[in-house]
Amino acid sequence: MGGNHHQNDTKGTKLVVSILLNVIITASQVIGGVISGSLALLSDALHNFSDVLSLLISYVAERLSKRSASTSKTFGYKRAEIIAAFINSSTLLIVAVILIIESIERFISPQEIESNLVIWLSAIAIVANGLSVLLLRKEAESNMNMRSAYLHLLTDMSASVAVLIGGLLMKYYQLWWVDSLLTLAIALYLIYMGYDLFKQSLKVLMLFTPEGIHIDNIIETINQYPNVKAMHHVHVWQANEHETHLEAHLDLQDDIKISEFDALLLQIEAYLHKEFGINHVNIQPEFNKNDAKDVIVQD
CATH class of the missing domain: 3.30.70.1350 (Cation efflux protein, cytoplasmic domain)
Known part of the structure; x- marks a missing residue:
């Protein structure tokens, strides 16, 4: 019992550290995106902001799930983490649609971008998100809520890698359209990563028969x-x-x-x-x- 309590405390601590890291990344990328004019950087910032929300939701759900059942809540808060997974996967899909629309508009009218800022901020985001991914990796294997937070961070780290590559291409080859292409790629990747978790959490909430049970x-x-x-x-x-x-x-x-x-x-x-x-x-x-x-x- 004590080991389980310690594991839950560790989960909560890791989530708090990840939240703080992502708040810093989001703020720096919003400022950097506005100054540089990079839509890819702003899209990464938007995704990072959704990370902050998802991590907060995951943290609250993780705390609630430990509360005991009562006469007014006979199941306790067992579904809190499933609801968190559903909300987080939904936001991934919504963010993806917004990014697709923005990337198409920017592709039609490409703009010159301050690539040095893009390169440095995306590199910082890779390091910070990479640390968060390592923190949550173990818990993500056995918990849908933690997996939803982990997926947000993993996709954002991948997106930051893409933005860094794009920044280098813009700096040395002036390929401004790469910014829009990367934004579109990030959006499609979000849909790919979020849909399966969305479907799984929805099935649980809708009381569908679990897979594998005939x-x-x-x-x-x-x-x-x-x-x-x-x-x-x-x-x-x-x-x-x-x-x-x-x-x-x-x-x-x-x-x-x-x-x-x-x-x-x-x-x-x-x-x-x-x-x-x-x-x-x-x-x-x-x-x-x-x-x-x-x-x-x-x-």
């Missing part, structure tokens, strides 16, 4: 258990990344004792956990009950 297979197996007539009225969903729930009605062939049903339930729980990682099972036993026997019932 309800038909579950029913076919459980219907073969002794005394089971038919499993029906099935719901499977995720509360968060680590908690998968199944609830269902179980029509029984005989009017068995509660102790006999408990023994059957233990078998079902063991099977569901081993095969599908379902760790919360709620099954309602029935005998000759007159209700809908469809597998999926719209409540």
Whole structure:
């Protein structure tokens, strides 16, 4: 328990450090972008600002997720980090659309840019974002919220590398259109990185059946258990990344004792956990009950 508390504190500290680094980067890039006239630098600043927001959201969600459940919040704040992942991935996609529009307008009317400022500020952003990426890398492997923050930082570091290359091309070859091209490339990369996380978090929020869980297979197996007539009225969903729930009605062939049903339930729980990682099972036993026997019932 103490180790888990320490891990959560470490996550929070790493997020705070990353927030401070990105506030500094954003402010310097906005000023630099205005002075130099670089849209790519301003787009990188806009993305960095979205990083600051995403990191703040991730930090708040990470704090909330540790709060205990209560009678008014029986699930606690388990979904806080999923909501954070959804908001963060959504902002990635919105920022991408804005950048695409801006890059097309600038491509039509290219402008001369102060490339030295672009080069230095993008180099600073690479270092700062690189440090943030290293800080969050481990946590991103097992947590959707931290992964959303990590993706923001990783895409921004990649964008800063592109801006640096663009600055060098503009400095030595006066290729001003590269600024617009890089902005477009950054935007497309944001869409590529953000869409999958957006889809995953949306599925959890919409209570969709998790990937890899086939309800038909579950029913076919459980219907073969002794005394089971038919499993029906099935719901499977995720509360968060680590908690998968199944609830269902179980029509029984005989009017068995509660102790006999408990023994059957233990078998079902063991099977569901081993095969599908379902760790919360709620099954309602029935005998000759007159209700809908469809597998999926719209409540």
